[in-house]
Amino acid sequence: NAGVTQTPKFRILKIGQSMTLQCTQDMNHNYMYWYRQDPGMGLKLIYYSVGAGITDKGEVPNGYNVSRSTTEDFPLRLELAAPSQTSVYFCASSFLPLAGALYNEQFFGPGTRLTVL
Amino acid sequence: GQQVMQIPQYQHVQEGEDFTTYCNSSTTLSNIQWYKQRPGGHPVFLIQLVKSGEVKKQKRLTFQFGEAKKNSSLHITATQTTDVGTYFCAGITSGTYKYIFGTGTRLKVLA
Numbered sequence A: 001n002a003g004v005t006q007t008p009k010f011r012i013l014k015i016g017q018s019m020t021l022q023c024t025q026d027m028n029h030n031y032m033y034w035y036r037q038d039p040g041m042g043l044k045l046i047y048y049s050v051g052a053g054i055t056d057k058g059e060v061p062n063g064y065n066v067s068r069s070t071t072e073d074f075p076l077r078l079e080l081a082a083p084s085q086t087s088v089y090f091c092a093s094s095f096l097p098l099a100g101a102l103y104n105e106q107f108f109g110p111g112t113r114l115t116v117l
Numbered sequence B: 001g002q003q004v005m006q007i008p009q010y011q012h013v014q015e016g017e018d019f020t021t022y023c024n025s026s027t028t029l030s031n032i033q034w035y036k037q038r039p040g041g042h043p044v045f046l047i048q049l050v051k052s053g054e055v056k057k058q059k060r061l062t063f064q065f066g067e068a069k070k071n072s073s074l075h076i077t078a079t080q081t082t083d084v085g086t087y088f089c090a091g092i093t094s095g096t097y098k099y100i101f102g103t104g105t106r107l108k109v110l111a
Helices: none
Strands: A004-007 A010-013 A019-025 A031-037 A043-051 A054-057 A064-066 A076-078 A087-094 A112-116 B004-007 B010-014 B019-025 B031-037 B044-049 B055-058 B061-065 B071-076 B085-092 B105-110
Touching: A004 A087, A019 A031, A019 A087, A019 A112, A043 A064, B004 B085, B010 B019, B019 B085, B019 B105, B031 B071, B044 B055, B044 B061, B071 B085
Parallel strands: A010 A112, B010 B105
Antiparallel strands: A004 A019, A019 A076, A031 A043, A031 A087, A043 A054, A064 A076, A087 A112, B004 B019, B019 B071, B031 B044, B031 B085, B055 B061, B061 B071, B085 B105
16 A cells, blocks of 8 residues: 555745645545644644535635545645645545544655645 | 643653653543554554543553543553654543544654
């Protein structure tokens, strides 16, 4: 299994440009998440999904959109890039909760480093 | 909104010394998870705590979940250079699927 893969690894955008960050997992996980991590900081949840066709906002959703048409893919869309969106973006996935444990560990992708100039 | 704070923000230790990071939530948590992130890497899951007062050990690492389920700690005994990285806690409240990550503690181990 490749686990969680993200593309691209690096990207430089100009202010106002748009792009889509790709995330794919091959573990048949129902739950998927997008986080951003600013330099020296913790992770902030942008959007999450509990299954195909179901998405919901996290802590910092403004300026982003997501879709989940399949179990495997969870792309993140930036419509009008701004310097404040310069960050490292991590995608993560997890199994459905197991009996006796409410939630399960998240598996993270390697990240996309985005710079907006 | 819910906040999860960690202290200290940074910690430098000599190899062989012990290290502890503390995680405090503004609300009661259902579960808490701990992750380690090496410099330039992605977070990697270490452990999950579910029960009030729970203590779990992984070799030199000891994890605790507070009785009120609002705080947690990670203790490393006799640190090694391989322990270098940032340690994050991530809490989740009942009925949600939103993990709230702590601010992280960056550990540097001096050989």
